[in-house]
Amino acid sequence: MDERTEPVTAERERAPVIEPGYTFGSVTDKISSIVLTRPTSNGWFFGFGLAFLLTMMMLYAIGYLCVRGTGIWGVTIPIGWGFAIVNFVWWIGIGHAGTLISAILLLLRQSWRNSINRFAEAMTLFAVASAGIFPLIHVGRPWLAYWLFPYPNTMKVWPQFRSPLIWDVFAVSTYATISLLFWFIGLIPDLATLRDRSTNHASRIIYGILAMGWRGSARHWHRYETAYLLLAGLATPLVLSVHTVVSFDFAIGIVPGWHTTIFPPYFVAGAIYSGFAMVLMLSIPIRKIFQLEDFITERHLQNSAKVMLATGLIVAYGYIIEGFMGWYSGNRYDGFTLWNRLHGPYAFFYYMLLICNIVIPQVLWIPRLRSSPIWLFLVSGVVLVGMWLERFIIVVVSLHRDFLTSSWGMYYPTRWDWMTYIGTIGMFLAAMFLFVRVLPMISIFEMRTLLPEAEVKE
Amino acid sequence: MRRAGTYGFMAEFDSPTSLVAAAHRVQQAGYRKVDAYSPFPIEGLAEAVGFHRDEMPLVVLIGGLIGGITGYAMQYWMSVISYPINVGGKPYHSWPAFIIVTFEMTILFAGISAVLGMLALNGLPMPYHPVFNVPRFAFATKDRFFLIVFSSDPKYSSIETRRFLESLSPRSIAEVPD
Numbered sequence: 001m002d003e004r005t006e007p008v009t010a011e012r013e014r015a016p017v018i019e020p021g022y023t024f025g026s027v028t029d030k031i032s033s034i035v036l037t038r039p040t041s042n043g044w045f046f047g048f049g050l051a052f053l054l055t056m057m058m059l060y061a062i063g064y065l066c067v068r069g070t071g072i073w074g075v076t077i078p079i080g081w082g083f084a085i086v087n088f089v090w091w092i093g094i095g096h097a098g099t100l101i102s103a104i105l106l107l108l109r110q111s112w113r114n115s116i117n118r119f120a121e122a123m124t125l126f127a128v129a130s131a132g133i134f135p136l137i138h139v140g141r142p143w144l145a146y147w148l149f150p151y152p153n154t155m156k157v158w159p160q161f162r163s164p165l166i167w168d169v170f171a172v173s174t175y176a177t178i179s180l181l182f183w184f185i186g187l188i189p190d191l192a193t194l195r196d197r198s199t200n201h202a203s204r205i206i207y208g209i210l211a212m213g214w215r216g217s218a219r220h221w222h223r224y225e226t227a228y229l230l231l232a233g234l235a236t237p238l239v240l241s242v243h244t245v246v247s248f249d250f251a252i253g254i255v256p257g258w259h260t261t262i263f264p265p266y267f268v269a270g271a272i273y274s275g276f277a278m279v280l281m282l283s284i285p286i287r288k289i290f291q292l293e294d295f296i297t298e299r300h301l302q303n304s305a306k307v308m309l310a311t312g313l314i315v316a317y318g319y320i321i322e323g324f325m326g327w328y329s330g331n332r333y334d335g336f337t338l339w340n341r342l343h344g345p346y347a348f349f350y351y352m353l354l355i356c357n358i359v360i361p362q363v364l365w366i367p368r369l370r371s372s373p374i375w376l377f378l379v380s381g382v383v384l385v386g387m388w389l390e391r392f393i394i395v396v397v398s399l400h401r402d403f404l405t406s407s408w409g410m411y412y413p414t415r416w417d418w419m420t421y422i423g424t425i426g427m428f429l430a431a432m433f434l435f436v437r438v439l440p441m442i443s444i445f446e447m448r449t450l451l452p453e454a455e456v457k458e
Numbered sequence: 459m460r461r462a463g464t465y466g467f468m469a470e471f472d473s474p475t476s477l478v479a480a481a482h483r484v485q486q487a488g489y490r491k492v493d494a495y496s497p498f499p500i501e502g503l504a505e506a507v508g509f510h511r512d513e514m515p516l517v518v519l520i521g522g523l524i525g526g527i528t529g530y531a532m533q534y535w536m537s538v539i540s541y542p543i544n545v546g547g548k549p550y551h552s553w554p555a556f557i558i559v560t561f562e563m564t565i566l567f568a569g570i571s572a573v574l575g576m577l578a579l580n581g582l583p584m585p586y587h588p589v590f591n592v593p594r595f596a597f598a599t600k601d602r603f604f605l606i607v608f609s610s611d612p613k614y615s616s617i618e619t620r621r622f623l624e625s626l627s628p629r630s631i632a633e634v635p636d
Contacts, residue, residue, distance in 0.1 A: 024497060025599035149537060158536035162545055162555040170562040179570045184574055189599070193497070196596040212583030215590070216598050217479075218494040220580045222504035226514035227576035234518075238565045245558060287553055448498040448601075456500060458473045 015302070015371075017112040017450060019294035024448050026296075031444045032190075032197050033291055035437070043289070044433060051144055051430035058423020061416050070140050070417045079399045079411040086391045087421050089246055090274065091428075092172065093267075093387065095179070097240055097275020098124025102182060103235035104400040106228075112231060114446035115295045117288065119435070120279050121183040121389025127278070128176045130424040136166070137420070164248040177239055182231050185224075189215050189445040199418040243271040249395065253367035254332040257341075257398035260325060266318030273311040273357075274387035276304050277380035281434065284373045284380075286441065297444055298371045303368040303458035308383065309362060315390075316358045333403060345410065346397045349389050462612035465588035466491075466608040467619050468595070469628035474500045480626045481506035484607065487622060491611035493549045495589070495604040517575035525567025529560040592632045606634065619625050 009063040022030075053148060067294040075082035100122040136145045149167045150159050159166045192213035198204045215221070247267035252259040326338030335389065341350045360382045369375040401408045435441065448454055463485050477494055481503060484492050490507045492507050533556040537543075572620045577583070589606065597605050605628075607619050616633075623631055 015525050028497075030565075032620040105564040150532065156541060158541055160543070160545065161533045161537055161559060162552050167558040169561075170559045174562040179565060181569055181573045185576070189498075193599040196599045208585070212577070213585050213587060214582065214599075215587060215595075216495045216497060217580075218496065218500070219509045220582075221496065221499040222509055222512055223514050223576050223579050224497050226512050227572045230514065230518045230572050234522075234569050235563050236574070238562075241558070241561060241565075248558075282508045292509075302479060445498045454474060454498065454500075456478045456502065 015298040017088060017115065017297060017299055018447065022294070022451060024451065026452065027447045027451065028193060028444055029196070030216050030292075031295075031440050031442050031447065032194055035194060035440055036198050036200075036203070040437065044437065048430060048433040048437075051426045051433055053426075054423050054426020055430050056423075058133075058427055061419040061423060062133070062142075063218075064416065065137055065420075066142060070138070072414060073262065074411055074417055076411070076412040078402065078407055078410055079396055080407050081395045081399060082411060083413050083417040083421055084134040085249075086130050086388065087424065088134035088394050089267075089391045089395075090388045091127045091134070091424065092175075092246060093243060093271030093274045093391075094278045094356075094384075095124040095127035095131065095175075096243060096268070096271035097276065098281050099175075099182075099235050099239040100272055100275065101279070102186070103232040103239065106232045107236060110303075111450055113298055114450055115297075116279065116283060116300055116304075116443055117446070118183075118186065118443045119282065119432075119441045121179065121186065122432065122435045122439075122441070123275075123278060123282060124179050125176075126185055126428045126435075127275075128172070128179060129431070130428050132172065132176065133424060134420075135172075140198065162270065163250045164245065167245045168249055168452055171242045175238060175242045176302060178231070178235055182235055185228060185231065186446075187439065188212065189216065189224075190217070190440045190443060194440065194443055230298040240268055243267045250398075255398050255402055256331070257322075257337040260322065262318055262321045262325075266315065266321075267316070269311045269314035270387055270390060273308060274314055274384055276308045276311070277383040277387070278307075280304050280376050284377045286436065288373070290436070290441075292442065295447065300347065301373065301376055302367075302370045305344075305379075307366045308380070309364045312361045312364075312383070319354070319358070336401070337398060341393065341397055342403055344397065344401065346393065346400075350393055350397070353386055353389040353393055356382045357390060360386075362398070463623045463636050464609045464616065465591075465634040466606045466611075466614070467616075467623055468589065468592055468604055468606045468634050469623040469626060470597075470630045470632075471603040471605065471628055472504075472592055474603060476628075477482075477605060478503055479507055479603050480628070483626055484605065484622075487612050489607050489611050489619075491608040491614070493606050493608070495595070495598045495606070497574070497599050497603075497620060504620045513579060514572070514575060516597070520566030521571025521575070522564045526560055526564035528567070529563025530556055532563075533559055551624055588634050591635050594630060594632065609636075 034323065073082060073084070075084070087322050094245065101113050102117040105117075115210040136142050139145055139148075148159065148166070159169075188211060189208050191213035195207040195211045199205060244264040247263035251260060253259060253261040283300070283304075287293050305352055323338055326334045329335075362377055363375070364379060365371050396411045400411055469480065474496065477496060478500065482494070485506060485508060490508060494503050494507050504559065534551065537552070540552040542587060543554050544550075589604075594602065595604065605623075607614060608625065613619075620631065
């Protein structure tokens with residue numbers, strides 16, 4: 001046997017959350033210097049420039065949409081939802097991992113989260129921003145999207161509160177607001193650190209304004225920790241509710257393939273699944289490029305991989321139940337939906353979905369692969385593709401052949417659909433590039449609490 | 459007695475353990491107007507400087523209740539009173555359908571009150587504060603721990619307090635100008 005024998009594996013599983021030898025000062029310097037003193041590399045300019053170009057492409061596609069209307073997309077009757085809803089659900093699901101890491105793992109006292117919560121929360125914000133674009137442009141007249149909110153108007157009508165679509169408006173806007181607040185409140189002490197460390201006059205002023213005069217008083221910390229903990233307690237049911245409500249958009253409808261009670265838990269698990277895949281896809285290059293392997297250790301990669309494995313199995317259970325109910329319900333339309341997934345015109349994508357979401361991620365059972373950044377990066381990419389396909393199957397394949405054969409149809413995305421979708425990926429990445437450049441991507445004050453010296457000895 | 463032009467005396471420590479020990483000593487010596495500053499939250503430090511009542515949970519509870527009641531009342535008023543519409547024969551007051559928006563509004567209001575309440579009770583934003591006049595205080599957001607006795611403390615005296623703080627063997631002592 002080589003060094004991959006059992007004792008070594010057990011040792012690897014106990015990799016530290018933070019490598020030994022760091023002090024309060026060196027942790028602070030290491031993270032804050034990335035923002036304050038590290039020169040902006042050509043790689044950053046190249047990556048940001050590329051992402052920015054894609055963002056411009058998205059704006060062009062949206063601008064053209066405003067001029068010509070949704071007819072430029074592939075949406076037709078019976079498939080009125082198309083890419084816009086597929087991408088909306090995909091993006092909002094990705095956001096869920098950030099809240100899971102920052103709120104749920106905080107409540108569960110998983111201190112390893114301290115190294116990855118900051119950029120996972122940023123990922124949530126940018127993913128929700130990307131998600132939010134789609135329903136807004138899908139309404140057809142985006143400039144009237146504010147009609148979704150209950151506001152006093154000359155028509156004297158109000159939103160229809162019995163519809164899951166209005167629940168979605170409240171769930172997603174609350175989620176975006178709370179995610180922003182949670183992220184910002186977490187940043188305040190670190191902004192104060194940047195204010196005090198920065199040598200540049202302009203950045204001192206900007207960080208100073210954002211830090212709002214934070215001085216680390218014991219009374220302030222006490223209220224701060226209470227507020228942070230309460231926010232985590234509020235964000236926990238919130239994040240579970242958001243994807244539940246998203247699944248209600250489908251499950252409340254009577255379309256075969258949508259009208260099922262498995263949807264809420266299966267959607268939430270799928271959201272966390274894809275979200276952790278995105279966290280890994282971001283953290284693996286980030287820890288390499290910024291030499292943060294001491295803070296984002298193998299332990300983080302392994303734990304994220306385990307969460308992916310667990311949520312992936314819940315998703316697999318969802319697929320099994322969908323198949324089982326198609327047969328067991330005895331409902332011919334449900335049965336046909338199952339048959340159509342396996343043998344219909346989109347069958348290729350259904351098999352790809354099963355391979356991407358269920359078959360390939362099983363390699364994560366192998367401990368050696370759970371510690372391998374390259375493998376995790378590749379598997380995460382596969383999962384992200386698989387989860388996108390899942391939403392495609394749910395939206396398009398269920399709609400394209402429902403009750404009456406006379407109203408069957410096919411859906412073909414156009415170049416505008418692709419430009420908008422790829423453009424949001426660009427916008428997401430551009431925002432991430434800016435974030436890692438101007439804000440501390442790891443929570444400095446929470447990292448300090450992980451050091452052994454942080455403990456008060458009697 | 460409060461001396462004009464002085465905000466207090468500040469002592470610097472290099473570990474959370476010595477800061478908490480010093481805070482306890484200051485309390486035992488009878489000082490009441492004290493505060494401590496640290497680069498991360500330290501368990502028990504707030505209590506050691508005499509902070510016992512945290513109003514945050516109450517603020518968040520009230521915020522959440524207001525949010526929930528607002529959410530439900532808004533839906534009731536809009537769907538039952540202002541513009542009742544018969545949708546598929548469902549009752550105007552279809553309460554199960556109103557739960558989700560009520561829930562989201564509860565979370566939204568509670569979350570906003572947590573953040574705004576924390577800032578307001580902490581008196582933030584506060585761009586200027588006398589403690590920032592001490593040059594070494596810049597390390598309070600890095601790796602140093604500070605204890606201050608305010609000049610408003612009845613027991614404060616520019617000589618006695620300084621001597622007392624020196625007995626705690628801090629790294630440095632500074633007079634904080636007002």
